[in-house]
Amino acid sequence: MRRDYFTLDVSNVDWVDDDGEPSKPTVSIDFEGPVATLEERLTDQNGNPLPAEETDVAFRYKDDVGADDATGVVSVTNRLTGDFVLELNEDAEDVGTFITAARRYGEQAGDDGEYRVDIALGGEDFVSYEKSTFLVYDNDGNLLRNHSLIPSGVEL
Numbered sequence: 280m281r282r283d284y285f286t287l288d289v290s291n292v293d294w295v296d297d298d299g300e301p302s303k304p305t306v307s308i309d310f311e312g313p314v315a316t317l318e319e320r321l322t323d324q325n326g327n328p329l330p331a332e333e334t335d336v337a338f339r340y341k342d343d344v345g346a347d348d349a350t351g352v353v354s355v356t357n358r359l360t361g362d363f364v365l366e367l368n369e370d371a372e373d374v375g376t377f378i379t380a381a382r383r384y385g386e387q388a389g390d391d392g393e394y395r396v397d398i399a400l401g402g403e404d405f406v407s408y409e410k411s412t413f414l415v416y417d418n419d420g421n422l423l424r425n426h427s428l429i430p431s432g433v434e435l
Contacts, residue, residue: 280312280313280316280317280365280366281312282352282366282367282368284310284311284312285308285309285310285311285312285365285367286308286309286311287306287307287308287353287367287369288306288307288309289304289305289306289307289373289376289377290304290305290307291303291304291305291380291384292304292376292377292379292380294380295376295379295380295383301383301384301387301388302384303384303393303394303395304377304380304381304384304394304395305394305395305396305397306377306394306395306396306397307397307398307399308355308365308367308396308397308398308399309398309399309400309401309402310365310398310399310400310401311401311402314400314401317364317365317400318400318405320357320362320364320365321364321398321405321406328405328406329357329364329406331408331409331410332358333357333358333359334355334356334357334358334364334408334410335355335356335358335412335414336353336354336355336396336408336410336412336413336414337353337354337356337413337414337415337416338351338352338353338354338369338371338374338413338414338415338416339351339352339354339415339416339417339418339420340371340415340416340417340418341368341418342371342418343417343418344371344417344418344423344426348370349370349371349372350368350369350370350371351368351369351371351374351418352366352367352368352369353366353367353368353369353374354366354367355396355398365398374415375426377394377413378392378413378415378426378427378428380394381393381394381413381428382428385411385428392411392413392428392430393409393410393411394409394410394411394413394428395407395408395409395410396408396410411428411430412427412428412429412430413427413428414427414428414429415427
């Protein structure tokens, strides 16, 4: 599945820099490719959308961490099978801003961090996930705990 089939939009992150009222950060992903393929990846054996607890969201740097204009790949995976559900290219700075907003929102809500992922297929809403973990890896595949959003008590 081609990464350029996806459009990613982020909302509710500007309040962090403006010291505004906290609002749950949301990432909206729209897929404009062969819908049947992604729909199959986003559903279980019974044809029901995968629940949030059966998915993981991550970012893997393609460049060195801290490099100017660093980019990477945002992915959603099926936690039970390990299969990639979707992947798309994104700027590392934008991902860092999103994770900071999720962490600060979580602090306001009294936990470690929260965010929402909305996935649409061809402009039609398909599934929404409430998440609290967002893992970040360097370009060698090593987990960057300080860059990640990991709830306390979670052992990886």
